[in-house]
Amino acid sequence: MEEGTIQGSDCIHPPPLSPAQQGSRKSLPFERYGEDANLLLLEHLCPEWTKISCPDMEPCEDCGRRPAHANEISIAIDGTCRNNGNPHARAAMAVFVAFYSEYNVGKVMSHPTPTSQQAELYAGIIALEQGIAIKKNGMQDLMTLVIKTDSDYLYKGMTEYIFKWKDNGYRNSRGKSVTNATLFKRMEELTVQLEGLGVSVLFWPVPRAFNFIPDILANAALDRTTVDDAYDEISEKNYSLGPRRCGKIKEKYDVN
Numbered sequence: 001m002e003e004g005t006i007q008g009s010d011c012i013h014p015p016p017l018s019p020a021q022q023g024s025r026k027s028l029p030f031e032r033y034g035e036d037a038n039l040l041l042l043e044h045l046c047p048e049w050t051k052i053s054c055p056d057m058e059p060c061e062d063c064g065r066r067p068a069h070a071n072e073i074s075i076a077i078d079g080t081c082r083n084n085g086n087p088h089a090r091a092a093m094a095v096f097v098a099f100y101s102e103y104n105v106g107k108v109m110s111h112p113t114p115t116s117q118q119a120e121l122y123a124g125i126i127a128l129e130q131g132i133a134i135k136k137n138g139m140q141d142l143m144t145l146v147i148k149t150d151s152d153y154l155y156k157g158m159t160e161y162i163f164k165w166k167d168n169g170y171r172n173s174r175g176k177s178v179t180n181a182t183l184f185k186r187m188e189e190l191t192v193q194l195e196g197l198g199v200s201v202l203f204w205p206v207p208r209a210f211n212f213i214p215d216i217l218a219n220a221a222l223d224r225t226t227v228d229d230a231y232d233e234i235s236e237k238n239y240s241l242g243p244r245r246c247g248k249i250k251e252k253y254d255v256n
Contacts, residue, residue, distance in 0.1 A: 025159045025191075027146050027204035039210065044068040047100040049139070050076070052146060072144040073097070073134070074204065075127045078214035079119025079151070082222065089114055093123035094217035095130055103130045103138070106221040106230075120151040121183040123214070124158070128190035128201070135197050144200045150208040150215075159203050162188055 029037050033055045041064050044051040051068035059066050081091035091114035095105040105126050109119060124147060131145045149155055162184060165171075170181040178184065191201045208215070213234055220230035 025201060025203055027202040029204070038064065039206070041065050043074055046098055048098050049073045049101065050096075050098050052144070069144070071139070071141045072146070073139070073142065074146040074148050075103075075131065076148040076211055076214045077120070077123035077127045078149070078211055078218050079116060079121070079123045080215065080218045080222065081114055081116035081119050084116045087113070090222060091116070091119040092218045092221040093119050093126065094214040094221065095123060095127045096214045096217060097130065097134075103134060104217070105130065106217040108221050117151075117153050117180060118183065119218070120149070120154045121180055121187065123218075124149070124154050124187050125183065125190065128187060128194065131194055131199065131201070132190065132197070135194065135199055142199055144202065145194060146202045146204050148204045148206055148211060150206055150211040152205065155203050155205040157184055158187060158191070 029039060029042055033042065033053070041059075042053050044053065044065065046068075050073055051070070052072040052074055053066040054069050055066065057066045076096040077094070079091065079093040081089055083089045084091075091109040091111065092107060093105075093109065094107075095103070097103045109122060111118060127147055128145075131142075134145075135142045165178050165181070165184065166188065170178045170185060172178055194201050216230050216233050220233075
């Protein structure tokens, strides 16, 4: 068993989707796990992957987590832009797969006049590109990729508006080009490419407080701080670092 998962075997059947999810790109945890689901217990932070709990399995009596899907992972993304809207704006993005993952990315954007929305979309593009690389080289049995974002702009764009935009040639109701159309087009191309590889792509909207890891990593890229310093900051938010075993390391979340 991979260290960091609940004791016992990972669930290996195809991840089930609720009726509301079928034909949709929305990750709807309360539809999938029930209205009383604890969002903090839906992920398994393994050394190389962040896996998703199986709703069909019983929760562990010790830690409250359900066994993880072996073929479903989440990637948390974030973008940040300082002096947004000003000529001297600087932006960075981060993609977080797991603490020891070779697919993590944190980089400053080279765009001369970046915006916070562009930073979020660039993070989404990189996450999807990493998802393709993971499918081809790291986890060939990957079946579901969940993009975890606190950007309502990205989430609604990729789960609601994108289909109408494609039909309208990426023009809005006023006949004008959709803002950041090139970035949305690229995200859509990558999403379709993953679907062609047999990977369902879902987008999970989370409160900003629950997406602090990529936020810290994106700001670390802007500040040119080391990864170790960034992880120290994450640790200060009481998030258990690195591999963990059920019942041996208790997580504490302080998101206020």
